[in-house]
Amino acid sequence: MKRKHKGRKIYKTKEKNYYGKSPLGKFLSAALTVLLIGGIGFIGYSVAEPIINYTQHKGDKPEEDTTASETLEETMPEDTSSAAEEPKASEKFQAAGLTPNDMVNAAALKTALSAVPKKAGVEFVEVPLKVRGGKIYFSSVSQEAKKCGAVSSSLRLEDIAALIKESGYKPAAEISTFCDNQLPTVYPTAGYVTSADGSQWLDNDVKNGGVPWTAPTSSETLGYVSSIIGEVTDAGFERIVCTDIMYPYFRESDLSMLDEQFGRSDRFLALTSAANLFYEKAVSGGASMYVGVSAADMLRGNCDVLQPQLLSANTVVLTVDVDELKKGISDGKMLYEFEGTPAEVTEKCLKFLSDKLKDFNVTIRISSSDATSEELIAAKEKTADCGYTSFVIG
Numbered sequence: 330m331k332r333k334h335k336g337r338k339i340y341k342t343k344e345k346n347y348y349g350k351s352p353l354g355k356f357l358s359a360a361l362t363v364l365l366i367g368g369i370g371f372i373g374y375s376v377a378e379p380i381i382n383y384t385q386h387k388g389d390k391p392e393e394d395t396t397a398s399e400t401l402e403e404t405m406p407e408d409t410s411s412a413a414e415e416p417k418a419s420e421k422f423q424a425a426g427l428t429p430n431d432m433v434n435a436a437a438l439k440t441a442l443s444a445v446p447k448k449a450g451v452e453f454v455e456v457p458l459k460v461r462g463g464k465i466y467f468s469s470v471s472q473e474a475k476k477c478g479a480v481s482s483s484l485r486l487e488d489i490a491a492l493i494k495e496s497g498y499k500p501a502a503e504i505s506t507f508c509d510n511q512l513p514t515v516y517p518t519a520g521y522v523t524s525a526d527g528s529q530w531l532d533n534d535v536k537n538g539g540v541p542w543t544a545p546t547s548s549e550t551l552g553y554v555s556s557i558i559g560e561v562t563d564a565g566f567e568r569i570v571c572t573d574i575m576y577p578y579f580r581e582s583d584l585s586m587l588d589e590q591f592g593r594s595d596r597f598l599a600l601t602s603a604a605n606l607f608y609e610k611a612v613s614g615g616a617s618m619y620v621g622v623s624a625a626d627m628l629r630g631n632c633d634v635l636q637p638q639l640l641s642a643n644t645v646v647l648t649v650d651v652d653e654l655k656k657g658i659s660d661g662k663m664l665y666e667f668e669g670t671p672a673e674v675t676e677k678c679l680k681f682l683s684d685k686l687k688d689f690n691v692t693i694r695i696s697s698s699d700a701t702s703e704e705l706i707a708a709k710e711k712t713a714d715c716g717y718t719s720f721v722i723g
């Protein structure tokens with residue numbers, strides 16, 4: 330139903346005429362006008378004088394009242410052009426990274442620690458405690474880890490930390506999170522299951538050969554990784570790098586079998602939520618937690634977790650695997666090719682990824698099985714030229 334427009338009401342007065350004034354009224358009106366003008370002038374001068382003093386004599390007399398000037402500064406728009414370009418304050422993380430082979434026993438670990446470059450500015454030694462695939466390189470007390478056969482070393486965490494400290498370094502840990510093919514073999518619901526019948530999804534990519542992955546949406550997986558982090562912080566590790574906070578490389582045929590959330594544009598929410606859970610677990614144990622990402626995965630476009638507005642952790646450890654990059658990386662549309670020394674490969678890689686990393690504090694990890702220590706140190710120095718002062722060698 331449409332409303333009828335009744336028009337605007339006009340109210341008329343019959344007894345009073347407000348447009349005419351008596352002589353007395355005119356006198357009073359004029360007097361009020363003079364007072365009003367005088368008042369405005371007084372107020373204007375009262376406000377203007379401190380502003381003039383502020384703009385012309387700021388700093389001349391420190392003892393003067395600066396209330397008006399402070400008010401002016403507060404009301405002026407803030408120039409954020411330079412602030413936006415300044416990186417957030419970051420912890421320095423300068424480390425040497427060891428390999429799973431170095432974690433087999435105490436003798437292997439001591440040998441690896443003695444080989445850490447003495448003149449590279451290393452403060453931490455980062456050891457792989459849970460690696461891609463799911464193996465654990467310490468004597469974990471986790472019943473799930475023992476049951477699925479993940480434990481691959483008899484070294485106690487306390488002994489690992491002690492050996493690192495005896496060598497003059499601080500202990501740091503690397504923990505792979507969701508690239509775990511071991512836990513779902515015993516606990517299927519820790520991995521991805523098909524929507525049709527709840528059967529286990531397997532990654533049938535040729536290089537993976539049909540293995541399950543743990544899922545960031547599984548409470549069993551989140552609890553398992555959190556318990557590993559708890560063991561590590563209890564042993565005195567100061568920094569924890571959580572890697573592989575990612576999804577498998579799903580094909581369209583895979584997504585058609587799985588819950589539709591894994592194909593949505595907002596699927597990153599499960600990853601950032603998991604990363605924040607791990608962050609809180611590490612921080613509550615007295616350690617710093619960093620998000621570890623692969624340069625190759627970033628170039629391929631599989632790095633949903635890097636959402637600076639959602640992540641509690643602000644430090645990213647970018648792994649530049651020189652050997653992997655030299656094979657060429659494709660995102661389906663473009664082929665990224667890398668040649669030259671580790672320093673040259675690293676520099677070229679960072680140019681490709683700098684925009685995606687600009688909102689984070691970044692540590693560059695440079696690794697290559699074919700490179701010498703001198704070549705890795707040269708690559709580290711190249712990252713410093715690019716503005717990255719935190720590094721992991723090896």
